[in-house]
Amino acid sequence: MIDDESTPSPVRAAKPPRKSTKKAAVSDENNWDQRLGFLMHDVSRLRRMVFDNFMKPLALTRSQWWVLAYLSRHDGMIQSDLASVLELGKASLGGLIDRLEESKFIERRPDAYDRRVKRVYLTSSGVQTVKEMRVLSHEMSEQILEGLDQQQRQQLTDMLTQVKRNLLAIKVDSGADSGADD
Structure with missing residues (x-):
């Protein structure tokens, strides 16, 4: 796990050593939200890097596996809607x-009611690749969560789900209406 001390900061390096632990504790309490932001960013960034390494055997870019993963949950999406959801x-x-169509992972088909609209579907090869992605993702998650028992894993999931709900509510309230939310 990355803590706020491992995040490089030119300001931190320039500060003299702390003299009072009581004063330091108060300072840390006042900056918990900043530390949380850095921690969430670091965890997200490191997870993406590790995930990229785990997916290398499949020879997919992050953008490609992102499209495949989304289609595995929402197969047959309209191409323009997929672009909007994935930002x-x-x-x-x-x-x-x-590129995914050339690799036989997906196929485009005209919409049944509007031939101008193209829907995107996973092929059997795409479905198989998603299955392989899930196996690799599970292996990665087990390594990431090493040292956490099942109850702690569930608590982490519950807390992150609540944070996500809060962020989605803020996004809706602010009028920002794009991006993959699930």
């Missing part, structure tokens, strides 16, 4: 979809 431009997603 990608239509052209960027179009290139990703082209």
Whole structure:
């Protein structure tokens, strides 16, 4: 786990050593939200890096596995809706979809009611790749959560789920209406 002391800070390096532990404790209490922000950012960044390493055997970019993972839960999405949910431009997603289609992981089909609309579906190869991604992801999660018993894992999941709900509520209240929320 990364703590706030491992986050490089030119300001921290310039400060003289602390003289009073009581004063330091008060200072730390006042900055808990800043430490939490750095910790959440560091955990997210490190998890992405580790996940990329775990996915290397599948020869997929992060953007490609992101599309496959999302389609595994929402197969048959309209391509423009997928771009919006993943916060990608239509052209960027179009290139990703082209490469995934060339690799036989997905296919585009016209919508049953509007032939101008394209829906994106996983192929059997894409479904198999998602299964392999899930196995690798589970192995990675076991390593990440090493040292936490089942109750602690459930508490962590519950707390992060509540934080996510709070963030989604703030996002809705602020009018920011894009991005993958699940």
